[in-house]
Structures are given as C-alpha cells and as structure tokens.
Amino acid sequence: MKRIIVVGNGMVSHKFCLKLRTIAGSDTYEVVIYGEETWPAYDRVHLSEYFTEQSVDKLLMAPSDWYQDQNITLKTGQLIISIDPQQRTVLTHEGKTDHYDYLVLATGSRPFVPKIDGVEKRGVFVYRTIEDLDQIISYAKNIKRGAVLGGGLLGLEAAKALLDLNLDAQVIEFAPRLMPRQLDEAGSNTLKSEIESLGIEILLNKNTSKVAGTDQMAGLEFADGSQLDTEMLVISCGIISRDELAESAGLEKGARGGFKVNEYLQTNDPNIYAVGEAAAFNDMIYGLVAPGYDMAEIAANHITDQASKTFTGADMSTKLKLIGVEVGSFGDALGDTPGSIPISFEDKNSGIYKRINISSDKKHLLGGILVGDTSDYGMLLQITQNSMAIPPNPEDLILGTRGGQANGNTILDLPDTAQICSCENVSKGDLVDAIKSQNITDLKELRNCTGAGTGCGACSPMVGDIFSAQLKEMGQTVRKTLCPHFDYTRQELYSLIKVKGIKTYNELLDQYGEGDGCETCKPAVASLLASIWNDKILKQETIQDTNDRFLANIQKGGSYSVVPRVPGGEITPEKLIAIGTVAKKYDLYTKITGGQRIDMFGARLNDLPKIWRELIDAGFESGHAYGKSLRTVKSCVGSTWCRYGLHDSVSYAIEIEDRYKGIRSPHKLKGGVSGCRRECAEAQAKDFGLIATELGYNLYVCGNGGANPQHAKLLAGDIDEKTAIKYLDRFLMFYIQTAEPLNRTAVWLNKLDGGIDYLREVVVEDSLGIGEDLEKDMQALIAAYHCEWKEAINDEKMMKRFSHFANSDDYDPTQQFSSMREMKKPAGWESISK
Amino acid sequence: MTELTTYKTTTPAEVSKWIATLPADEFPENGGLNVKVEDLQIAIFNFTRRNEWFATQNLCPHKQQMILSRGMIGSDGDEPKVACPFHKKTFSLKTGENLNGDECPIATYPVKVEGGTVYVGIA
Numbered sequence: 001m002k003r004i005i006v007v008g009n010g011m012v013s014h015k016f017c018l019k020l021r022t023i024a025g026s027d028t029y030e031v032v033i034y035g036e037e038t039w040p041a042y043d044r045v046h047l048s049e050y051f052t053e054q055s056v057d058k059l060l061m062a063p064s065d066w067y068q069d070q071n072i073t074l075k076t077g078q079l080i081i082s083i084d085p086q087q088r089t090v091l092t093h094e095g096k097t098d099h100y101d102y103l104v105l106a107t108g109s110r111p112f113v114p115k116i117d118g119v120e121k122r123g124v125f126v127y128r129t130i131e132d133l134d135q136i137i138s139y140a141k142n143i144k145r146g147a148v149l150g151g152g153l154l155g156l157e158a159a160k161a162l163l164d165l166n167l168d169a170q171v172i173e174f175a176p177r178l179m180p181r182q183l184d185e186a187g188s189n190t191l192k193s194e195i196e197s198l199g200i201e202i203l204l205n206k207n208t209s210k211v212a213g214t215d216q217m218a219g220l221e222f223a224d225g226s227q228l229d230t231e232m233l234v235i236s237c238g239i240i241s242r243d244e245l246a247e248s249a250g251l252e253k254g255a256r257g258g259f260k261v262n263e264y265l266q267t268n269d270p271n272i273y274a275v276g277e278a279a280a281f282n283d284m285i286y287g288l289v290a291p292g293y294d295m296a297e298i299a300a301n302h303i304t305d306q307a308s309k310t311f312t313g314a315d316m317s318t319k320l321k322l323i324g325v326e327v328g329s330f331g332d333a334l335g336d337t338p339g340s341i342p343i344s345f346e347d348k349n350s351g352i353y354k355r356i357n358i359s360s361d362k363k364h365l366l367g368g369i370l371v372g373d374t375s376d377y378g379m380l381l382q383i384t385q386n387s388m389a390i391p392p393n394p395e396d397l398i399l400g401t402r403g404g405q406a407n408g409n410t411i412l413d414l415p416d417t418a419q420i421c422s423c424e425n426v427s428k429g430d431l432v433d434a435i436k437s438q439n440i441t442d443l444k445e446l447r448n449c450t451g452a453g454t455g456c457g458a459c460s461p462m463v464g465d466i467f468s469a470q471l472k473e474m475g476q477t478v479r480k481t482l483c484p485h486f487d488y489t490r491q492e493l494y495s496l497i498k499v500k501g502i503k504t505y506n507e508l509l510d511q512y513g514e515g516d517g518c519e520t521c522k523p524a525v526a527s528l529l530a531s532i533w534n535d536k537i538l539k540q541e542t543i544q545d546t547n548d549r550f551l552a553n554i555q556k557g558g559s560y561s562v563v564p565r566v567p568g569g570e571i572t573p574e575k576l577i578a579i580g581t582v583a584k585k586y587d588l589y590t591k592i593t594g595g596q597r598i599d600m601f602g603a604r605l606n607d608l609p610k611i612w613r614e615l616i617d618a619g620f621e622s623g624h625a626y627g628k629s630l631r632t633v634k635s636c637v638g639s640t641w642c643r644y645g646l647h648d649s650v651s652y653a654i655e656i657e658d659r660y661k662g663i664r665s666p667h668k669l670k671g672g673v674s675g676c677r678r679e680c681a682e683a684q685a686k687d688f689g690l691i692a693t694e695l696g697y698n699l700y701v702c703g704n705g706g707a708n709p710q711h712a713k714l715l716a717g718d719i720d721e722k723t724a725i726k727y728l729d730r731f732l733m734f735y736i737q738t739a740e741p742l743n744r745t746a747v748w749l750n751k752l753d754g755g756i757d758y759l760r761e762v763v764v765e766d767s768l769g770i771g772e773d774l775e776k777d778m779q780a781l782i783a784a785y786h787c788e789w790k791e792a793i794n795d796e797k798m799m800k801r802f803s804h805f806a807n808s809d810d811y812d813p814t815q816q817f818s819s820m821r822e823m824k825k826p827a828g829w830e831s832i833s834k
Numbered sequence: 835m836t837e838l839t840t841y842k843t844t845t846p847a848e849v850s851k852w853i854a855t856l857p858a859d860e861f862p863e864n865g866g867l868n869v870k871v872e873d874l875q876i877a878i879f880n881f882t883r884r885n886e887w888f889a890t891q892n893l894c895p896h897k898q899q900m901i902l903s904r905g906m907i908g909s910d911g912d913e914p915k916v917a918c919p920f921h922k923k924t925f926s927l928k929t930g931e932n933l934n935g936d937e938c939p940i941a942t943y944p945v946k947v948e949g950g951t952v953y954v955g956i957a
Contacts, residue, residue, distance in 0.1 A: 485908075485909075506864075506883070509883075515908075515909045515911075515912075516864075516881070516883045516884060516907075516908050516909035516914065517883075517908040517909070518906070518908035518909065518910070518915075518917070519905075519906045519908060519917035519922055519924070521908075522906050522908065523906070541862055541865065542862050542863065542864045542865030542906065542907075543864075543906065544906075545906070545919060546901075546904045546905075546919035549904065550904075554901075554904075554919060554920070556897075557899070558899055558900055558901050800860075804868060804900075805868055805869060805870045805875070806855075806856055806860065806861075806867035806868060806869050807855055807856050807869045807870055808870045810870065812875075812900050814875075814900050815900070829897045829898070
C-alpha cells in the first residue's frame with residue numbers, strides 16, 4: 001500500500017483528499033494530513049461569516065468524523081519543518097519523522113505584511129486564519145475605530161467584518177482605485193460609493209508610512225503628511241506562498257515564490273506535488289479557490305495513474321458579492337489587449353456599472369467588468385471563454401435588446417465544452433448528457449448526479465437555465481404548473497375560476513384537474529377561491545393548511561397562537577387589560593410581535609373558541625396572523641406626538657390596515673407608514689410602504705424582510721393619500737392575480753419582466769388599461785370583509801371542529817408544557833418521545 | 835412516553851374488536867377527525883373522492899406530534915396519502931409508508947361503516 005502525506009489542511013488539501021478517495025479506496029492509498037492549525041479544513045472563502053456567526057463548525061469543509069470515515073489520519077497542530085527527499089521523510093516541529101511515497105504540499109500562503117515603521121505594534125493584525133479573527137474580535141471589544149490596509153477583495157471583506165464588530169471602519173488603498181487588478185476607475189468609483197453608503201470610509205492613493213503609538217498603535221501616518229485617527233489596523237495586502245520547505249528539500253521555486261510545478265503539479269522531485277496557493281505554475285500563483293480545486297483533482301489523478309487533463313493555467317475571472325454589492329470581473333477586464341474597444345454603461349442612480357471589451361475586429365468578447373448587477377456574468381464569461389460570435393450591436397450584451405427580436409447567444413448556443421461549474425468542473429455537455437441519458441426531470445436530481453452548483457453556487461442560475469432550455473428542446477414544456485394534479489399555472493387557474501364561476505375545490509379538480517389533489521394544490525386553490533370570492537375561509541376546511549382551518553397558528557406540541565388585530569399598533573389601556581386578562585385566564589405565553597401587536601401562545605385547540613369569544617367581547621377582531629393575507633401596517637407615532645413628524649402616520653396606517661384586512665393573497669402581506677424620512681416604521685422593508693414627504697407620501701413596493709431581505713422600490717413620489725390608496729389597490733390586486741403561489745411581492749417583482757418600471761407603467765400609467773378593473777376587484781374584496789372568528793364562534797357546527805378528539809371533550813393528554821421566565825413553554829421536539 | 839411504540843398496524847385478520855366512533859356524517863368530506871379509541875388516538879379519514887375510509891395513528895413520527903388528523907389528504911399517483919401539517923411529511927393511507935422521506939411508517943387500522951356509524955378495528 002502506498003502512503004501519501006499531505007502537508008497543509010486548507011480547502012485545496014481537503015479537495016485533494018476528497019478526489020483521491022473518490023478514485024481509490026483506503027486499501028490502495030494510506031493518507032496522512034499534517035495541519036498547522038488546530039481546526040480541520042475550513043472554508044476560508046466565507047471567513048467573514050465568522051464575525052456574525054462565530055462558529056467554526058459552520059465553516060468546516062467536513063465534520064471531523066469524515067476523516068475517520070474516509071480512513072484518513074488527520075494530525076492538527078503539527079508543523080512540518082523539513083523534508084528529506086532521499087529518505088522520503090518529513091520532520092515535524094516536535095522532532096518526529098514520517099515516511100511517504102508521495103508528498104503533496106498544500107501549505108497555502110501567508111499574508112504579505114509591508115515593511116512599515118511600527119507595524120509590529122499591538123493592535124496590528126492580519127486576516128487569514130480563525131486565530132487571526134479571534135484576536136481581532138477580542139481586540140475590537142475595547143475600541144471604536146479600525147482600519148483595513150488594502151482595498152482588494154479580501155481587504156473589503158475585512159472592512160465589512162469591522163463594520164459587523166460595530167467599529168467605525170476605513171479602508172486604505174495605495175492604488176488610485178479599489179480592487180485594482182479587477183476593476184477600472186469607473187468600476188471602482190461605483191463600488192466605492194456603494195460601500196461608502198454603508199458607512200465605510202475609503203481612502204485611495206494613500207502610502208502608509210508609519211504606525212503611530214508607543215507599544216500599542218494609536219493612528220496611522222501617510223507619506224503625504226496626512227494622518228488617520230484609528231485604533232486598530234488589519235493588513236490585507238496580498239499573499240506570499242508558504243514555500244519555506246523548498247530549501248531543505250532542494251525544490252525549485254517560481255520567480256515570485258511558490259513551489260515550481262509542471263502541468264501535473266509535480267515539483268522537480270517527481271514524488272513531491274504542490275497544489276493551491278503554494279504552487280507556482282509558469283511563475284504564476286493562483287490565489288483563488290477554483291484553480292486550486294482544479295490542481296487538486298489533477299494531482300490526485302496523476303498520483304493514482306488516472307488519465308487526466310493537464311493544468312494549463314486558470315482564468316482569474318471572479319464573481320462575488322462584496323459587502324452586499326455584486327462585483328464581477330472576467331477575461332481581459334481592463335482592456336489590456338492591443339486594439340481592444342471598451343463599451344461601458346454607468347447608472348449612478350442605481351449604482352450599476354458595466355463594461356465589456358471587444359476585439360479590434362469587433363467579433364469577439366475579450367473580457368469585462370460588472371458592478372452592482374452581475375446577472376449577465378455567466379453568459380458573458382461563456383461568450384469570452386468560448387470565443388463565441390457576438391451580436392452586431394455588442395452593447396446589447398450589457399444593455400439587453402431594446403425592441404425587436406432577441407439576439408443570439410442564448411444558453412443553447414454554448415458549445416458542449418463550455419465549463420459551467422468551475423468548482424466541480426462540469427461542462428454544458430455533461431449536464432445535457434445527464435439530462436438526456438438519465439431522463440432527469442428535476443433540477444435537484446441534476447445537481448446531485450453531476451455535482452454542478454454544489455460548490456460555491458455561483459453557477460446555479462446557469463445550471464437552471466440549461467436545464468429548462470434542454471427540456472424545452474426535448475419537447476418537454478417547462479411551465480410552472482401547480483402540481484401533478486393541475487396542468488395549469490396559478491395565473492391560469494385564477495382566470496379559470498373567475499371566468500367559469502367555480503366556487504369549490506372539487507368542482508375545479510373535476511373539470512380541470514386529475515387525481516385526488518394534494519397538500520400543494522389544495523391550499524393554493526383555497527387561497528385563489530378566497531382571493532376571487534372572498535368567501536368564508538372556514539367553508540373550505542379540508543383544503544386549508546391547519547392554520548387556516550383552525551384560524552390560528554399551530555406551534556410546537558400542537559397548541560395554537562392567538563393574535564388579535566391591533567391596527568397600526570395603536571391600542572387602548574382597556575384593550576391591553578383585556579388581553580392580559582384572557583392570557584392569564586388561559587395560561588398563555590405572551591410576546592410582542594415584530595408587527596406591533598401581541599401574540600398569545602400555547603392555546604389548546606379546545607380553548608380557542610372560548611378565548612376568541614372573550615376577545616371579541618372586548619372589541620377585538622381576527623388578526624389573520626394565520627393566513628396568507630395582510631398582517632399589519634406598522635406605523636411610527638407620527639405628527640400627532642413626534643416633533644419631526646410631517647403627517648399623521650398612525651391614522652393613515654389604521655385606515656390602510658382596515659382597508660386590506662382579511663384579503664387573501666399568494667403570500668402574507670406587510671405594510672408600513674412612516675411620518676417622516678427617519679423611517680421609524682421601516683416601511684421600505686415591507687410589501688408596501690409609505691413615507692411622508694413635505695408634499696404628501698412616497699409609495700414604495702415589494703420590500704421584504706425574512707430570509708432574503710430586499711428594500712422596497714419607489715413606485716410613485718409625493719402623492720396624496722387618495723392617490724396612494726388608488727395605486728395600492730391596483731398594485732395589490734395585480735400581485736394577487738399574477739403571482740405564483742407562495743411568492744412574496746419581492747420575489748414576484750424579481751421575476752416580473754421589466755421589473756419596477758413595468759410595474760409603474762401598469763399601476764401608475766395604466767398601460768394595460770386594467771387600472772379600473774383592478775380597483776373594482778379590490779373594492780369587491782374590501783366590501784366582502786368579515787371577521788372570521790366572529791362568524792366561527794356563532795356557528796354551532798363549526799365550533800365542533802375545535803376539539804382535539806371528535807368523540808370526547810378531553811384535551812390532548814400528550815400535550816406537555818414546562819416553564820421558562822415565569823411563563824410556560826411547550827415541550828421540545830425531542831423530549832416528547834423520551 | 836413511548837407513543838411511537840404504542841401504535842401497531844392492524845390487519846383485518848388481526849382485528850379482535852370493532853370500536854364504534856361517530857356517525858359517518860359528522861366527518862368532513864375529504865378530511866379527517868381524531869378519535870379516542872381506548873388509550874389510543876386514531877385519525878380517521880373520510881376520503882369522499884375515492885369513496886374510501888382510512889384510519890392511521892394520529893402521531894406523526896417525524897417530530898412525535900399528535901396531529902395527522904388535521905392534515906390534508908390527497909393522492910400521489912394512485913396512492914392515497916395524508917400530509918402532516920407541521921412539516922408536510924406525507925404518508926400512504928394504505929400502507930403507512932413515508933412517501934417523501936425516511937421517517938418510519940405510521941400504523942394503519944381497518945375501518946368500516948355500518949348502520950351509518952364508523953367503526954375502527956383494533957387487535
């Protein structure tokens with residue numbers, strides 16, 4: 001059995017082991033890893049997440065038992081200090097020797113620290129390992145200001161980390177622009193202003209001459225005589241290969257350091273390989289993870305005598321989200337090719353800059369830069385890498401076609417060799433073959449069997465597009481039909497129900513569906529029926545999710561929560577007391593919600609009607625917290641009390657909440673009204689938001705908190721209250737009629753062709769001529785409002801439903817509660833079975 | 835608590851007694867109710883569309899919640915199923931198999947309607 005020693009335990013080292021074990025089992029190759037750090041390999045690309053999560057486990061490339069499962073010996077906290085290539089042994093810092101047949105050097109790099117006077121002082125850090133991060137976090141606790149030296153990729157990441165640590169952060173860059181290797185001046189300017197709007201100050205053209213202070217740093221001095229008052233410095237000025245082992249082993253180095261390797265990643269000693277940032281191929285060091293992964297695979301293939309491609313260098317194209325700003329740079333980004341012609345587009349309003357460089361004969365794309373919007377990145381990179389023909393008006397590549405037929409360059413024009421997923425090295429041909437030969441009809445299945453999109457995920461949209469395009473070419477329609485029981489989209493069903501006057505799920509299933517339905521189509525149709533007819537939701541009981549069936553939100557342990565409506569968050573002392581009295585009587589846990597109301601948890605099913613009767617007697621009505629419908633319209637205190645308030649935001653919020661309450665929509669709806677631009681109601685994070693201006697209100701739509709936060713976009717500015725409500729009627733109805741099930745307004749807008757401009761045309765300019773119809777439909781829904789709980793408690797038959805057992809009044813004997821901070825809580829998921 | 839092991843699939847041949855539960859017309863169409871059968875909680879489903887009745891344990895094995903009677907029923911191909919309201923795990927109403935995961939199967943029980951009353955059979 002051959003013995004492979006891997007020196008270093010970073011991402012590339014891990015990939016090497018993974019690839020090796022895929023090729024050959026532990027009966028052919030014994031693998032021992034020596035890692036200098038105390039943790040197993042972790043994801044350095046997402047290192048900045050450590051500042052918010054502070055969990056090493058989340059960053060690990062594989063759980064620690066993975067190494068055991070793969071029969072790989074991992075020795076952490078062990079530094080290899082020399083190699084004896086004659087004896088084929090390595091020596092550890094503890095004086096132990098170990099024998100190898102093959103040695104793989106994956107020692108990575110260390111941060112380059114420029115020779116600046118005083119750089120050894122306390123308070124100066126580098127940004128590379130978890131240990132570095134721990135030190136930065138601990139030092140930051142006692143200070144207020146911190147700076148980053150270096151405005152490259154990693155430097156900007158580090159600046160975001162300082163911001164997350166609540167420091168006043170600056171970035172200092174020697175060059176006249178940010179990310180000088182990837183961006184031109186205009187791209188850098190766009191990125192700079194986007195980052196500065198987040199509160200990070202950017203200083204360009206600054207040559208740092210001294211770190212001031214005694215033994216602890218107390219500021220920076222620059223060659224131009226200026227100074228910066230800061231208490232911490234994080235250095236991120238590039239990397240240097242960790243090639244210290246070259247001397248003892250007699251290994252050749254590249255011109256700029258690194259172990260010199262051939263196309264199989266072998267050093268001048270054929271039994272010693274080098275990969276990742278430690279390797280120098282043609283004197284080039286590749287400081288990105290994708291080329292490192294490529295090297296790992298080629299080295300693993302070569303050691304195990306597998307036929308493989310060779311390493312021929314790598315593309316340094318990159319796409320990432322920097323501090324929330326999308327940045328892409330590909331091919332010849334800066335237009336260094338002689339005769340290249342740049343085409344650029346700049347939109348300072350939206351913070352978007354796009355540039356492409358085309359060849360002097362105007363036939364090929366050489367490279368480009370994208371800041372603020374990288375949605376075209378995948379396609380542009382493919383066109384560049386595959387030397388595909390570009391359209392007669394090359395600007396269409398970044399501006400899209402303006403009228404007329406779409407140009408070529410669709411996903412289907414890509415050659416089969418086009419590499420789609422660079423992490424897993426999957427080509428378009430691999431994807432198409434998998435779809436054809438294995439009859440794949442599910443995107444997830446395609447990802448699983450090819451590995452595409454399972455690494456960094458940057459290619460996911462493209463994998464999805466290829467999947468859809470290929471199915472379409474094979475004659476399979478890819479419509480977003482509801483589920484196997486209905487071959488219609490939600491929008492089509494909306495029209496069918498409305499035009500044919502369908503009132504029940506069964507009628508629809510009989511006429512337009514097949515089978516017996518399922519948990520996907522039943523609630524979707526229930527929502528449609530409610531949106532169209534605004535009929536009693538309780539009538540459709542068995543096609544509702546449990547929340548709508550019992551008019552309350554189900555919680556752990558099967559109890560429900562109760563949320564009465566508190567419009568605009570305004571509540572009288574009497575009503576507060578009523579809530580307190582009810583909560584006390586039924587032993588409910590109470591909590592203030594994010595939407596300015598009070599949630600009562602832990603209600604037993606049998607008690608729900610009694611609880612609601614008391615609440616209704618006290619003047620409350622259903623809050624619809626259980627439905628895909630309007631939740632709350634949050635308000636600030638407004639001009640009545642606030643010294644800054646421009647208008648009475650509370651009264652307006654109450655009016656709006658009362659207007660749209662109870663209306664069923666594809667997903668929940670939240671609104672907000674702020675009395676001035678200080679925006680205390682967070683209206684721009686809502687599905688619709690109004691912010692008072694001197695002249696009226698600005699109306700924002702399609703904002704979203706939750707999993708993928710998105711700011712709302714301005715639909716109309718400085719409009720009066722009546723106009724705002726007219727636009728809101730149209731907007732909400734248009735959304736209700738056209739969105740896919742469970743798509744919130746933000747997601748809906750993102751998919752809407754033409755985006756916010758199109759929405760504005762439809763809602764404000766009434767370009768489709770449906771404005772009046774939308775208002776009429778909305779008016780009908782508003783007129784049909786009823787408090788669902790009031791109707792429920794006055795219906796004898798319906799009341800029977802609120803019992804855990806149909807044949808007994810007993811409570812559920814398995815339901816358990818314990819106590820926490822003077823209130824009750826449900827038993828945890830696990831403890832119930834024990 | 836050993837709720838998980840309390841429930842065992844009962845075949846028609848194993849039925850030792852039939853327990854009367856409720857009149858058939860008290861069950862919602864295409865929906866279920868939870869009934870107390872001695873110490874057991876059994877979910878009985880009135881699958882009107884298929885003109886069939888099914889009974890299963892009320893306990894969803896995924897997070898051990900007494901809830902399945904409140905789930906939506908439907909079909910997966912021709913297989914009748916119920917979806918747990920908590921995390922939408924689906925189980926065959928015929929065999930109890932988990933159809934969209936690796937949860938252990940749920941117990942099923944024979945049901946019959948006689949003289950307008952719904953009976954469930956236990957061993």
